[in-house]
């Protein structure tokens with residue numbers, strides 16, 4: 001794709017990704033988030049962190065299926081948005097849910113499995129965000145950078161578990177996210193082992 | 206007797222005018238939404254009927270009441286969906302009449318009570334109670350009803366009756382949430398007989414001086430303000446007196462998380478979250494949760510000698 005339209009696409013995507021934040025901000029100001037706006041805000045931010053994570057994980061399969069290599073150049077921004085929404089989600093928990101009560105937060109992190117895995121997911125996101133610049137990629141070297149960024153699969157797994165273990169009884173929502181993640185990771189496994197399997201069969205026959 | 210609320214009802218004694226206005230604006234909005242949604246409801250259908258001749262009852266808190274809008278749009282009533290915004294949208298399909306509550310089991314005088322009989326059984330009282338949800342939020346709700354013991358006394362429980370089980374309606378035709386197997390239907394809850402007889406325990410038929418909106422458990426429900434909200438069974442169709450401790454729907458779903466007693470207790474945490482604090486709906490910061498939701502003076506003696514960590 002020529003550079004000019006690509007820059008436009010990228011700028012448009014940047015604004016679109018801000019949409020959920022604007023929507024939630026409007027909800028808080030206009031008081032349209034229901035009886036418990038703080039819960040709705042925390043959850044909304046968590047939802048979008050997970051959605052952007054899955055969207056980021058969808059880029060590679062989509063590129064492979066469509067052959068549109070330029071898609072790959074949008075991945076960093078999508079991944080950073082996942083981190084951005086996760087950061088806001090965690091901030092809303094630390095501030096609006098716990099009011100900076102360090103002891104209560106520590107207790108949550110160590111005693112409540114759903115918070116523990118959410119915390120693990122967020123911790124693992126930090127180095128990925130920190131090494132997202134070109135300089136860092138160069139400094140780490142492609143192979144090491146790629147190895148590091150494979151932790152995104154674990155991050156996705158932890159985030160889905162976080163949601164699954166949080167819900168009281170109705171697991172429909174987390175199950176949908178889990179299925180999406182399974183699909184996105186499944187195609188990678190499939191593509192990774194397929195040549196080997198095919199190769200083996202050819203080799204043996 | 207039920208009197209349809211005239212257009213220019215005066216604010217009842219227990220309801221500050223601002224809240225009444227807020228409520229009426231909400232009803233208009235709800236009616237508008239329903240119309241927009243193509244449900245063909247007018248605000249008249251949505252509006253509840255005024256309950257006449259209620260009188261102030263004991264145990265009311267003077268705390269600021271949660272707005273009618275918040276009480277009626279933030280509900281855990283899984284028969285109408287698992288999102289707390291669901292019941293306000295979907296509970297319109299519940300038919301409040303005819304309605305009968307079967308009272309049976311270990312009683313000398315079992316019977317079937319229709320709604321009008323229940324409404325006339327005892328004088329209706331206004332009771333403003335705190336409500337603490339197991340999820341960590343709370344409200345202050347002006348109920349209308351009378352103590353459940355009024356009904357229990359009339360059916361004369363046998364000496365062998367130790368527990369009371371409440372059953373909620375589970376009608377797929379009226380309750381879209383019953384299609385999903387999220388809980389064991391019909392929803393059942395239970396109390397020890399002495400808890401059911403406690404003067405705090407209400408058979409509630411109204412809210413803010415009017416009949417209960419569907420999403421709040423219309424037309425008749427239980428209210429036990431010192432227990433987590435889910436213990437207060439909604440839209441009940443059966444009250445059964447039994448000898449053995451009944452197993453409630455939530456105990457069956459997650460026995461480690463929901464015990465039979467489920468008394469509000471800041472020291473016994475839910476396995477997945479703390480119960481030490483709560484957010485009062487409408488407030489920004491959280492407040493400390495009180496033992497027995499602040500009703501310890503009235504109810505604590507019922508549990509003396511009981512290990513509340515074990516019998517949570």
Ligand code: HEM
Nearest residue numbers: 039042043046047049050086090093118119121122159163
């Ligand atoms: C330190 C890390 C984290 C903490 C302490 C945390 C805390 C929480 C809490 C307390 C809730 C429940 C909110 C409520 O019911 O009021 C929640 C929900 C959620 N969180 Fe997190 N979280 C963390 C990290 C993450 C991360 C990294 C993601 C995604 C990438 C995430 C995604 C979600 C989702 C999807 C929900 C469910 C929202 C819903 O109910 O729709 N969280 N989180």
